[in-house]
């Protein structure tokens with residue numbers, strides 16, 4: 001079972017000597033990753049000791065980056081400090097993705113219908 005670490009404990013690790021952060025209710029020690037981070041050490045230092053779920057998701061990190069996360073995980077927040085962000089973030093996102101791709105198809109179909117309409121009109125006149 002993952003070690004339980006409180007937000008209060010995470011907050012103490014907020015300098016380049018020790019950088020911990022929370023992402024989706026799990027705690028990560030990224031001290032050794034600072035210099036390797038493709039987004040630079042500054043972006044990690046900015047959120048050191050904090051919940052970095054929002055900034056992490058805003059960047060739109062790749063599947064590789066998410067895979068890398070597991071390497072730095074040191075624990076998880078206690079149940080009383082966990083937020084429901086995991087569910088809300090991802091469900092909303094996938095919903096939006098689905099509806100935006102539906103919209104894309106609807107626009108394509110409409111454009112196709114217009115082109116066929118124009119072609120037919122020309123052909124029949």
Ligand code: HEM
Pocket residue numbers: 028030037038039040043044046047052055056059060061062063064065066068069072
């Ligand atoms: C342990 C946590 C993190 C890991 C393992 C990680 C990993 C990575 C990786 C592998 C990339 C290369 C691009 C990609 O594969 O998506 C990247 C880019 C980047 N990351 Fe992170 N990252 C972490 C946390 C963060 C946080 C908390 C922030 C912001 C506060 C951040 C900001 C960025 C930025 C700005 C880039 C550059 C994007 C670009 O130039 O396209 N990262 N990160």
